[in-house]
Amino acid sequence: MTTQPLVNPAASLAPAPQSLPQVVLENLVKEYGTLRALGGVSFDIQPGEWIALMGPSGSGKTTLINILGGLDTATSGRVTVNGQDITRLGESDLVRYRAEKIGFVFQQFHLVPYLTALENVMLAQYFHSVTDESQAVEVLKRVGLADRLEHLPAKLSGGEQQRVAIARALINQPKLILADEPTGNLDQANEEIVINIFRELHQAGHTILMVTHDVDIARNASRRVELTHGHLTLDTTCNFLEQPKLCPHGKPFPSSGCCSTLDSKSCNS
Ligand SMILES: Nc1ncnc2c1ncn2[C@@H]1O[C@H](COP(=O)(O)OP(=O)(O)OP(=O)(O)O)[C@@H](O)[C@H]1O
Ligand SMILES: [Mg+2]
Numbered sequence: 494m495t496t497q498p499l500v501n502p503a504a505s506l507a508p509a510p511q512s513l514p515q516v517v518l519e520n521l522v523k524e525y526g527t528l529r530a531l532g533g534v535s536f537d538i539q540p541g542e543w544i545a546l547m548g549p550s551g552s553g554k555t556t557l558i559n560i561l562g563g564l565d566t567a568t569s570g571r572v573t574v575n576g577q578d579i580t581r582l583g584e585s586d587l588v589r590y591r592a593e594k595i596g597f598v599f600q601q602f603h604l605v606p607y608l609t610a611l612e613n614v615m616l617a618q619y620f621h622s623v624t625d626e627s628q629a630v631e632v633l634k635r636v637g638l639a640d641r642l643e644h645l646p647a648k649l650s651g652g653e654q655q656r657v658a659i660a661r662a663l664i665n666q667p668k669l670i671l672a673d674e675p676t677g678n679l680d681q682a683n684e685e686i687v688i689n690i691f692r693e694l695h696q697a698g699h700t701i702l703m704v705t706h707d708v709d710i711a712r713n714a715s716r717r718v719e720l721t722h723g724h725l726t727l728d729t730t731c732n733f734l735e736q737p738k739l740c741p742h743g744k745p746f747p748s749s750g751c752c753s754t755l756d757s758k759s760c761n762s
Contacts, residue, residue: 515540515668515700516561521570523556523723530556532723533570538669543691543701545711547727548720554704555673557720561702562595562671563587575668592619596662596670600677602654604646610657611642617661632660636690652683659690670694672703676710688713 514537523531531553538544546554559565561572563579572579579590591597604613614629633642636656646654655675662670672691676684688710695701695715703714711717719727 512540514538515575516702517571517573518557518561519571519573521557521560521572522568523553523560523565524568530723531560531567531570531720534720534723534725535570536718536725536728538700538702540668540700541695541698542716543695543714544703545714545717546702546704546720547706547711547717552720553723554720556723558671558673558702558704561669562597563591564597592617592665594668596665596667598655598658598662598670598672598675600674602646602651602658602678604654604657604661606646609643609645610638610649610653610660613646613657614661614664617664619665629660629664632663633657635663636660637686650683651679652686655679655683655687656690659687663694668700670699670701670703672701674704674706676705676707684710 516538518537519535521531521534522529534553534557546558548554556565560567561574561579563582567580570580574590574594577590579587582590605616608616610633611626611629614633615625618625618629630639630642633639636659638653638656638660641649641653641657644653646657649657655678659675662672675691676687679687691701691703692713695713701714703710705711717727717729718725
Protein backbone atom coordinates (compact mmCIF):
# COMPACT_ATOMS: atom_id res chain seq x y z
CA MET A 494 0.00 0.00 0.00
CA THR A 495 1.33 3.44 -0.87
CA THR A 496 0.78 6.20 1.62
CA GLN A 497 0.91 9.92 0.93
CA PRO A 498 3.83 11.70 2.56
CA LEU A 499 2.93 13.60 5.71
CA VAL A 500 4.69 16.70 4.46
CA ASN A 501 5.20 18.11 1.01
CA PRO A 502 8.58 16.76 -0.18
CA ALA A 503 8.95 19.49 -2.81
CA ALA A 504 8.26 22.17 -0.22
CA SER A 505 10.83 20.67 2.11
CA LEU A 506 13.50 21.71 -0.38
CA ALA A 507 12.51 25.37 0.06
CA PRO A 508 14.68 26.49 3.02
CA ALA A 509 18.36 26.85 2.43
CA PRO A 510 19.95 24.11 4.53
CA GLN A 511 22.89 26.20 5.68
CA SER A 512 20.99 29.41 6.49
CA LEU A 513 20.97 30.79 10.01
CA PRO A 514 17.81 29.87 11.93
CA GLN A 515 15.18 32.59 12.00
CA VAL A 516 13.83 31.29 15.29
CA VAL A 517 15.60 29.35 18.03
CA LEU A 518 13.54 27.92 20.88
CA GLU A 519 15.73 26.72 23.73
CA ASN A 520 14.40 24.67 26.59
CA LEU A 521 11.14 26.59 26.66
CA VAL A 522 9.14 26.06 29.85
CA LYS A 523 5.71 27.48 30.66
CA GLU A 524 4.05 26.79 33.97
CA TYR A 525 0.57 27.85 35.00
CA GLY A 526 0.78 27.32 38.74
CA THR A 527 1.49 23.63 39.14
CA LEU A 528 0.55 22.83 35.53
CA ARG A 529 3.48 22.51 33.12
CA ALA A 530 2.10 23.47 29.70
CA LEU A 531 5.57 23.35 28.10
CA GLY A 532 8.16 21.11 29.66
CA GLY A 533 11.37 22.28 27.97
CA VAL A 534 10.84 22.53 24.21
CA SER A 535 13.73 23.19 21.83
CA PHE A 536 13.77 23.48 18.06
CA ASP A 537 14.89 25.86 15.33
CA ILE A 538 12.93 27.37 12.45
CA GLN A 539 14.73 28.19 9.23
CA PRO A 540 13.71 31.16 7.06
CA GLY A 541 11.05 30.14 4.55
CA GLU A 542 9.93 27.00 6.36
CA TRP A 543 6.26 26.12 6.71
CA ILE A 544 5.90 24.13 9.89
CA ALA A 545 2.72 22.33 10.87
CA LEU A 546 2.56 22.31 14.68
CA MET A 547 0.44 19.37 15.77
CA GLY A 548 -0.43 17.41 18.88
CA PRO A 549 -3.41 16.51 21.05
CA SER A 550 -5.62 19.08 22.71
CA GLY A 551 -3.85 20.60 25.71
CA SER A 552 -0.37 19.63 24.49
CA GLY A 553 0.88 23.24 24.53
CA LYS A 554 0.57 24.36 20.89
CA THR A 555 -1.23 27.65 21.55
CA THR A 556 1.00 28.30 24.54
CA LEU A 557 4.09 27.91 22.35
CA ILE A 558 2.77 30.08 19.54
CA ASN A 559 1.66 32.81 21.97
CA ILE A 560 5.09 32.94 23.60
CA LEU A 561 6.82 33.04 20.21
CA GLY A 562 4.49 35.84 19.15
CA GLY A 563 5.13 37.87 22.30
CA LEU A 564 1.53 37.52 23.54
CA ASP A 565 2.62 35.52 26.58
CA THR A 566 5.83 35.12 28.53
CA ALA A 567 7.83 31.97 29.24
CA THR A 568 8.55 30.72 32.75
CA SER A 569 12.10 29.89 31.63
CA GLY A 570 14.07 29.17 28.50
CA ARG A 571 14.96 31.35 25.58
CA VAL A 572 13.28 32.40 22.34
CA THR A 573 15.53 34.08 19.80
CA VAL A 574 13.97 35.63 16.70
CA ASN A 575 16.30 37.08 14.08
CA GLY A 576 19.05 37.12 16.70
CA GLN A 577 16.94 38.96 19.31
CA ASP A 578 16.12 37.25 22.62
CA ILE A 579 12.45 38.14 23.01
CA THR A 580 12.16 36.67 26.51
CA ARG A 581 14.16 39.69 27.72
CA LEU A 582 11.99 42.35 26.10
CA GLY A 583 9.91 44.76 28.20
CA GLU A 584 6.25 45.42 27.36
CA SER A 585 6.86 48.37 25.01
CA ASP A 586 9.54 46.47 23.08
CA LEU A 587 7.19 43.48 22.90
CA VAL A 588 4.48 45.68 21.37
CA ARG A 589 6.99 46.79 18.73
CA TYR A 590 8.19 43.21 18.18
CA ARG A 591 4.64 41.96 17.64
CA ALA A 592 3.81 44.76 15.25
CA GLU A 593 7.02 44.64 13.22
CA LYS A 594 7.91 40.97 13.10
CA ILE A 595 4.79 38.89 13.62
CA GLY A 596 1.62 38.31 11.65
CA PHE A 597 -1.04 36.51 13.70
CA VAL A 598 -3.98 34.55 12.30
CA PHE A 599 -6.40 33.08 14.85
CA GLN A 600 -9.14 30.49 14.60
CA GLN A 601 -11.75 33.05 15.75
CA PHE A 602 -10.64 35.80 13.29
CA HIS A 603 -10.78 38.56 15.99
CA LEU A 604 -11.91 41.33 13.66
CA VAL A 605 -13.32 44.57 15.09
CA PRO A 606 -17.08 44.21 14.37
CA TYR A 607 -17.85 47.91 13.76
CA LEU A 608 -14.97 48.48 11.32
CA THR A 609 -15.00 47.62 7.61
CA ALA A 610 -12.62 45.08 6.11
CA LEU A 611 -10.39 47.93 4.94
CA GLU A 612 -10.46 49.67 8.34
CA ASN A 613 -9.66 46.40 10.15
CA VAL A 614 -6.51 46.05 8.06
CA MET A 615 -5.55 49.72 8.40
CA LEU A 616 -5.97 49.53 12.17
CA ALA A 617 -3.08 47.07 12.29
CA GLN A 618 -0.71 49.26 10.27
CA TYR A 619 2.28 50.03 12.39
CA PHE A 620 4.15 52.47 10.18
CA HIS A 621 1.51 55.06 9.43
CA SER A 622 1.89 57.08 6.30
CA VAL A 623 -0.23 58.69 3.62
CA THR A 624 0.00 55.47 1.62
CA ASP A 625 -1.81 53.53 4.39
CA GLU A 626 -5.03 53.06 2.54
CA SER A 627 -3.53 52.02 -0.78
CA GLN A 628 -1.31 49.45 0.97
CA ALA A 629 -4.29 48.03 2.84
CA VAL A 630 -6.27 47.86 -0.41
CA GLU A 631 -3.35 46.06 -2.09
CA VAL A 632 -3.11 43.42 0.61
CA LEU A 633 -6.88 42.86 0.57
CA LYS A 634 -6.66 42.42 -3.21
CA ARG A 635 -3.92 39.86 -2.63
CA VAL A 636 -6.33 37.69 -0.64
CA GLY A 637 -9.07 38.14 -3.24
CA LEU A 638 -11.23 40.68 -1.41
CA ALA A 639 -11.01 43.70 -3.72
CA ASP A 640 -14.82 43.81 -3.86
CA ARG A 641 -15.34 43.53 -0.10
CA LEU A 642 -13.38 46.55 1.18
CA GLU A 643 -16.34 48.38 2.72
CA HIS A 644 -18.07 45.35 4.21
CA LEU A 645 -18.42 44.96 7.97
CA PRO A 646 -17.33 41.55 9.34
CA ALA A 647 -20.97 40.54 9.95
CA LYS A 648 -21.60 40.96 6.21
CA LEU A 649 -18.73 38.63 5.29
CA SER A 650 -18.63 34.82 5.21
CA GLY A 651 -16.35 33.01 7.65
CA GLY A 652 -13.82 32.40 4.90
CA GLU A 653 -13.89 36.07 3.88
CA GLN A 654 -13.43 37.16 7.49
CA GLN A 655 -10.41 34.90 7.77
CA ARG A 656 -9.00 36.39 4.57
CA VAL A 657 -9.39 39.88 6.09
CA ALA A 658 -7.53 38.55 9.14
CA ILE A 659 -4.76 37.22 6.87
CA ALA A 660 -4.56 40.60 5.11
CA ARG A 661 -4.29 42.24 8.52
CA ALA A 662 -1.51 39.80 9.45
CA LEU A 663 0.39 40.68 6.26
CA ILE A 664 0.06 44.46 6.36
CA ASN A 665 3.33 45.13 8.19
CA GLN A 666 5.24 42.59 6.06
CA PRO A 667 6.04 40.33 9.01
CA LYS A 668 9.02 38.00 8.95
CA LEU A 669 7.03 35.29 10.70
CA ILE A 670 3.39 34.28 10.30
CA LEU A 671 1.86 32.47 13.27
CA ALA A 672 -1.47 30.81 12.62
CA ASP A 673 -3.43 29.00 15.32
CA GLU A 674 -5.91 26.62 13.65
CA PRO A 675 -6.71 29.17 10.91
CA THR A 676 -9.16 26.84 9.19
CA GLY A 677 -10.71 25.49 12.40
CA ASN A 678 -13.96 27.45 11.87
CA LEU A 679 -14.20 27.13 8.10
CA ASP A 680 -16.11 24.81 5.80
CA GLN A 681 -14.29 22.71 3.21
CA ALA A 682 -14.51 25.27 0.39
CA ASN A 683 -13.24 28.17 2.49
CA GLU A 684 -10.57 25.98 4.04
CA GLU A 685 -9.24 25.33 0.54
CA ILE A 686 -9.21 29.06 -0.31
CA VAL A 687 -7.38 29.95 2.91
CA ILE A 688 -4.84 27.14 2.54
CA ASN A 689 -4.17 28.26 -1.04
CA ILE A 690 -3.30 31.71 0.30
CA PHE A 691 -0.88 30.13 2.76
CA ARG A 692 0.63 28.10 -0.12
CA GLU A 693 1.21 31.33 -2.05
CA LEU A 694 2.72 33.01 1.02
CA HIS A 695 5.05 30.06 1.50
CA GLN A 696 6.08 30.13 -2.16
CA ALA A 697 6.75 33.85 -1.80
CA GLY A 698 9.23 33.03 0.97
CA HIS A 699 7.25 33.72 4.15
CA THR A 700 8.02 31.65 7.22
CA ILE A 701 4.88 30.03 8.62
CA LEU A 702 4.23 28.21 11.89
CA MET A 703 0.69 26.84 11.71
CA VAL A 704 -1.16 24.92 14.40
CA THR A 705 -3.48 22.37 12.90
CA HIS A 706 -5.23 19.15 13.90
CA ASP A 707 -5.77 18.24 10.26
CA VAL A 708 -3.26 15.86 8.69
CA ASP A 709 -4.36 16.87 5.17
CA ILE A 710 -3.53 20.51 5.93
CA ALA A 711 -0.24 19.46 7.51
CA ARG A 712 0.75 17.76 4.24
CA ASN A 713 1.14 21.22 2.70
CA ALA A 714 3.83 22.13 5.18
CA SER A 715 7.51 21.53 4.61
CA ARG A 716 7.93 20.13 8.10
CA ARG A 717 5.80 18.75 10.90
CA VAL A 718 6.53 19.23 14.59
CA GLU A 719 4.43 17.54 17.24
CA LEU A 720 3.94 18.22 20.94
CA THR A 721 2.65 15.75 23.49
CA HIS A 722 2.05 16.89 27.09
CA GLY A 723 4.31 19.90 26.52
CA HIS A 724 7.20 17.92 25.03
CA LEU A 725 8.42 17.74 21.47
CA THR A 726 7.77 14.18 20.34
CA LEU A 727 8.07 14.41 16.58
CA ASP A 728 10.03 16.53 14.11
CA THR A 729 10.02 15.42 10.49
CA THR A 730 13.32 17.12 9.73
CA CYS A 731 14.78 14.11 11.46
CA ASN A 732 13.29 11.52 9.10
CA PHE A 733 12.26 9.31 11.95
CA LEU A 734 8.53 9.46 11.46
CA GLU A 735 8.12 5.75 11.93
CA GLN A 736 9.96 5.80 15.23
CA PRO A 737 9.01 9.10 16.84
CA LYS A 738 10.47 8.15 20.18
CA LEU A 739 13.92 7.46 18.73
CA CYS A 740 16.57 9.98 17.77
CA PRO A 741 18.33 9.68 14.38
CA HIS A 742 20.96 7.49 15.99
CA GLY A 743 18.30 5.03 17.07
CA LYS A 744 18.66 6.06 20.72
CA PRO A 745 15.78 7.09 23.00
CA PHE A 746 14.66 10.62 22.27
CA PRO A 747 15.31 13.02 25.18
CA SER A 748 12.09 14.67 26.35
CA SER A 749 13.55 18.17 26.35
CA GLY A 750 15.69 17.89 23.24
CA CYS A 751 15.24 18.78 19.63
CA CYS A 752 16.16 16.23 17.04
CA SER A 753 17.46 18.90 14.67
CA THR A 754 20.02 19.87 17.28
CA LEU A 755 20.71 16.33 18.45
CA ASP A 756 24.22 15.08 18.21
CA SER A 757 25.76 11.94 19.60
CA LYS A 758 26.42 13.71 22.94
CA SER A 759 22.81 14.67 23.53
CA CYS A 760 21.33 11.26 22.76
CA ASN A 761 20.23 9.21 25.75
CA SER A 762 22.80 6.59 24.88
N1 LIG B 1 -4.06 30.90 30.98
C1 LIG B 1 -3.98 29.64 31.40
N2 LIG B 1 -4.07 29.34 32.70
C2 LIG B 1 -3.98 28.06 33.15
N3 LIG B 1 -3.76 27.00 32.35
C3 LIG B 1 -3.67 27.24 31.03
C4 LIG B 1 -3.78 28.56 30.48
N4 LIG B 1 -3.62 28.49 29.14
C5 LIG B 1 -3.44 27.18 28.87
N5 LIG B 1 -3.47 26.44 29.99
C6 LIG B 1 -3.28 24.97 30.06
O1 LIG B 1 -2.06 24.67 29.44
C7 LIG B 1 -2.16 23.47 28.70
C8 LIG B 1 -1.79 23.73 27.25
O2 LIG B 1 -2.79 24.56 26.69
P1 LIG B 1 -2.76 25.02 25.17
O3 LIG B 1 -3.88 26.00 24.99
O4 LIG B 1 -1.41 25.48 24.82
O5 LIG B 1 -3.07 23.65 24.41
P2 LIG B 1 -3.30 23.36 22.87
O6 LIG B 1 -2.30 22.33 22.47
O7 LIG B 1 -3.31 24.63 22.12
O8 LIG B 1 -4.74 22.69 22.86
P3 LIG B 1 -5.93 22.79 21.76
O9 LIG B 1 -5.55 21.86 20.66
O10 LIG B 1 -7.14 22.29 22.52
O11 LIG B 1 -6.09 24.22 21.35
C9 LIG B 1 -3.59 22.97 28.88
O12 LIG B 1 -3.59 22.00 29.92
C10 LIG B 1 -4.34 24.21 29.30
O13 LIG B 1 -5.45 23.89 30.12
MG1 LIG C 1 -4.79 25.70 21.05
